[in-house]
Amino acid sequence: MSSKESTGASFGAATLLDVAERAGVSRATASLVVRDTGRVSTATRERVRRAMSELGYVYDRAAAAMRSHSTRSIGVIVTHVGNPFFAELIGGFQEELQSLGYSCILTTSGDDVQQQQRALDELRSHKVAAVAFAPATGTGAEFTANLEHLELPFVMMTRQIRDNDPVPYVGPDDVAGGRLAAEHLLSHGARTFAYLGGASTVQSRADRRAGLAEAMSAAGLDTASVIDITSETSGRGGLRAAEQMLTQHDMPDAIMCHSDSVAFGVYRALRIRDLAASVRVTGYDDIATAELWEPPLTTVATHPAALGQRAARHLIDQLENDTNAGFLRVLPTLRVRQSCGCSAVLARDKETLVQTG
Numbered sequence: 001m002s003s004k005e006s007t008g009a010s011f012g013a014a015t016l017l018d019v020a021e022r023a024g025v026s027r028a029t030a031s032l033v034v035r036d037t038g039r040v041s042t043a044t045r046e047r048v049r050r051a052m053s054e055l056g057y058v059y060d061r062a063a064a065a066m067r068s069h070s071t072r073s074i075g076v077i078v079t080h081v082g083n084p085f086f087a088e089l090i091g092g093f094q095e096e097l098q099s100l101g102y103s104c105i106l107t108t109s110g111d112d113v114q115q116q117q118r119a120l121d122e123l124r125s126h127k128v129a130a131v132a133f134a135p136a137t138g139t140g141a142e143f144t145a146n147l148e149h150l151e152l153p154f155v156m157m158t159r160q161i162r163d164n165d166p167v168p169y170v171g172p173d174d175v176a177g178g179r180l181a182a183e184h185l186l187s188h189g190a191r192t193f194a195y196l197g198g199a200s201t202v203q204s205r206a207d208r209r210a211g212l213a214e215a216m217s218a219a220g221l222d223t224a225s226v227i228d229i230t231s232e233t234s235g236r237g238g239l240r241a242a243e244q245m246l247t248q249h250d251m252p253d254a255i256m257c258h259s260d261s262v263a264f265g266v267y268r269a270l271r272i273r274d275l276a277a278s279v280r281v282t283g284y285d286d287i288a289t290a291e292l293w294e295p296p297l298t299t300v301a302t303h304p305a306a307l308g309q310r311a312a313r314h315l316i317d318q319l320e321n322d323t324n325a326g327f328l329r330v331l332p333t334l335r336v337r338q339s340c341g342c343s344a345v346l347a348r349d350k351e352t353l354v355q356t357g
Contacts, residue, residue, distance in 0.1 A: 014055040017148060022051035072102045074315065075123030077133035078157075079111040083233070084261065084287040085304050086134065089157065092308030093132065100316050102129070109136040116143070124150070130315050134159045137199050153318040157311045158304075160203050168318065170311040170328045172302040174204045177332040178211020181256050181282040181300050184334060186219050188341045190254035190280055194227035196241040197262030205230075205258060208284065212256060233258055238265025246273060254280040254340075260290045260299055263339070267293070281339045296337035303330070 020030040025044060032040050033048040034057075040048075051057075074097055078086045094104045105126055109116035116136040123131060130153040135143070144167050147154045155168040182193070195212060198205035213223040227249050231237035238257060245255075246269060257263035263283035270276040283290055286301035307330060314328060336342055 014057040015148070016057070018055055019048060019051045019057050022055060023048045071127050071129055073105050073126060073128050074102050074312075075120075075126070075128035075131040076104055076106045077109055077116060077119045077123070077131065078106070079109055079134055079136055079159075081106065081108050084289065085158075085259065085285045085302075088287060088304035089134075089308040089311075092305030093157075093312045094308075095305075096309040096312035097316075100312070102312075102316065109133075111136045113138050113140075113143075120147075124152070128152075130154060130319055132157055132311055132315055135161050137201050153315060155311050155315045155318075158204070158302075158307060168314060168326065170307060170314050171204075171330070172307065172332045173329040174207035174332075175211045175214070177284065177300040177302065178208035178256070179215050180211070180332065180334045181284070181298075182212040182215035184298070184336065184340060185254040185256070185280055185282065186215060188254070188280055190252075191221060192225060192250075192252040192254070194229070194245055194249070194252045194255045195258070196227075196229050196245065196255055196266055197231045197238050197258030198233050200230045208256070208258065227252055231258075231262065233262060235261050235265035235268070238262035239268050240265070242266040242269030246270075246275075251275065251279055254282070257281065257283050259283060260285050260287045260297060263290075263297055263299070264293065280341045283339075286335050290335070291337060293339070295339045298337045298340035298342065299335050301333045301335045303332070306330070 016030050016034065017027055019034075020027045023030060023044075025048060029040060029044065030048050033045050034052065076090065076093065078090065080086060081090070090104075090106065097104050105123060105128060107119035107122060109119055113136045116133070116139065120131065131147065132155050134157050139161050141161055144154065144156075144161065155170060157169075158171040160169050160171065185193070193212065193216070195209055198208075209226075209228070212226065216223050216226075227245055229241040229244050231241040238261065241262070242255075242265065255266060257266055260283035263281055266281060267276055270279065281297070283297045283299035284302070285304065286299045287304070290297040290299050310328065310330065
């Protein structure tokens with residue numbers, strides 16, 4: 001069942017979302033009332049019906065019946081399918097979908113909003129029942145508004161358009177993740193920091209930087225001193241960001257990287273100058289190759305496969321149960337290895353504590 005129903009007469013027609021807002025209830029509750037199902041109190045039903053009357057909303061049962069014949073395919077749009085993080089996310093998403101009796105159609109946006117729209121149009125041509133997507137950089141609220149107008153259930157994954165935007169979302173708590181990495185580096189005695197990689201417009205970057213700032217402030221350090229260089233979230237982007245840092249700034253005590261892939265590029269730049277052993281480095285995401293890096297990469301684990309599984313359940317709950325849990329932020333964990341300066345034995349002991357604590 002769609003998370004939003006409307007007369008379909010025009011974009012300006014009263015929608016189920018309008019009814020829900022007028023009645024002061026969730027879209028799911030309003031949907032139960034208009035379909036005369038579910039366990040809803042008499043007072044709430046009366047409030048929703050009054051809002052329907054005031055707005056002139058009419059539940060189109062014929063259209064709803066037609067929508068119920070959509071396929072059991074779910075569309076997915078990610079920025080770059082070659083990104084190791086998204087590869088693991090999609091794997092978890094697809095595995096969970098299959099266990100629930102659905103299939104997956106994958107498309108990519110190339111992190112471009114126009115290509116993202118074309119990907120959505122392609123998925124709609126396949127009559128997908130719902131869409132999961134990682135928003136391309138620059139995606140505006142009109143994109144989700146259009147999905148709601150199309151009555152197409154959706155969930156944003158790992159990226160969000162705006163902080164606290166009241167739409168379905170599953171992703172890591174990036175403020176907590178940034179703070180975890182920074183606090184560990186501070187425990188090593190780091191007092192000067194660089195944050196490398198990621199686009200300036202991406203919310204996750206702002207959140208991770210906020211976590212770093214919180215930890216620095218708690219330690220009495222000047223947050224304005226952070227060397228902050230944006231880049232493409234890739235190994236090549238990390239290489240360029242590190243080259244810029246080494247050319248324009250003094251070496252900091254520690255480098256926090258926006259992703260593990262960025263960290264790999266940063267290490268390439270450091271090794272070219274024989275500086276890999278002179279700075280503490282952390283990554284973000286804990287992709288499968290992070291522990292195989294040299295030195296093994298200390299990183300914030302966001303558990304992308306598990307995030308994909310949760311996003312799939314989040315979306316199917318909308319389809320089958322008319323439920324929408326809104327934002328779901330998952331706490332990350334710290335994977336302590338050796339790039340932060342821990343010895344192999346100490347890193348192993350700390351990782352055991354993280355896993356069992």
